[in-house]
């Protein structure tokens with residue numbers, strides 16, 4: 324268990340709060356989705372109410388280590404003004420004497436939003452001199468940037484080493500929710516895996532084999548497993564180099580008594596295109612077709628397993644859900660999860676987007692705010708931005 328902001332005295336202290344305010348902006352600099360700001364408000368409110376002088380640090384987009392006003396955090400600071408009227412200031416830089424003076428002049432309960440930390444290439448390089456400059460802005464470091472916790476950057480790692488530290492509420496919630504379902508689930512625990520590449524998710528699959536009772540594999544990655552079993556997959560996505568590994572995983576699953584359910588029917592197309600016509604196929608796939616979604620029978624099979632589950636982990640879409648003719652599998656599973664009564668954890672940008680598209684996510688036990696970070700946590704990997712924080 325990591326120390327949280329509740330376990331440290333923040334009153335009158337300058338708190339360096341690393342958050343993930345990597346919000347989407349339109350061409351006029353308007354924020355088009357406030358989620359990342361809204362989920363951070365409980366931590367900021369707590370710090371403000373407890374007399375901290377809050378110095379907020381985030382990245383936005385990929386400015387590649389150069390100042391680029393397109394990626395300025397000013398719109399975010401403005402959005403915070405609506406919440407914390409008269410208490411929010413903006414610094415045009417994230418290091419330097421002027422910023423230090425601003426941080427030092429804050430009154431308890433006031434907020435200083437720093438400019439995009441990725442305007443410096445030293446951020447992603449975890450440069451120690453840069454981390455020291457950030458550390459001069461505060462007495463305490465708090466990491467609440469779950470979406471960036473898998474990165475070993477100056478503001479997520481380097482500066483944490485230099486100051487007394489803790490995690491914020493969002494980070495605490497993410498870690499607790501994901502860990503509780505992975506490590507102490509009510510059984511059966513069903514893992515639902517989709518997405519494009521087996522290679523990218525191999526650590527996750529291996530880890531889930533240790534943890535889950537059943538694994539449902541859909542999306543592009545299913546075809547490497549199906550081919551490994553001798554099924555004809557036509558032009559479907561396959562990772563030829565991972566065929567042996569797929570065979571090993573299927574074998575291990577048998578030994579560990581983990582049920583792996585693979586698709587048995589599909590919606591196929593003759594080209595990878597949003598306007599391609601969907602062709603229903605059962606079993607072997609003709610050589611001129613590629614499967615872009617799971618079929619009705621497979622959806623039914625998956626639903627049966629989900630019905631029997633008491634805990635669920637879901638990562639990755641079950642088809643090319645960006646194409647409207649091939650989003651049925653992903654949508655069906657997303658709808659099912661909205662009705663699910665047990666603990667379900669949904670991680671990964673696409674799965675979260677799918678579930679948000681079909682309904683109100685409040686009913687789901689945990690919808691993660693971090694794609695890469697949630698994947699790593701589900702895969703049992705340590706996140707540098709968490710590991711660096713003091714244990715309780």
Ligand code: AMP
Nearest residue numbers: 518519520542543614615639641642643
């Ligand atoms: P990932 O980042 O590994 O979760 O992959 C997400 C991507 O997988 C999405 O952009 C989907 O369009 C893609 N995907 C899902 N199913 C398939 C499929 N059957 N064939 C090709 N790509 C797929």
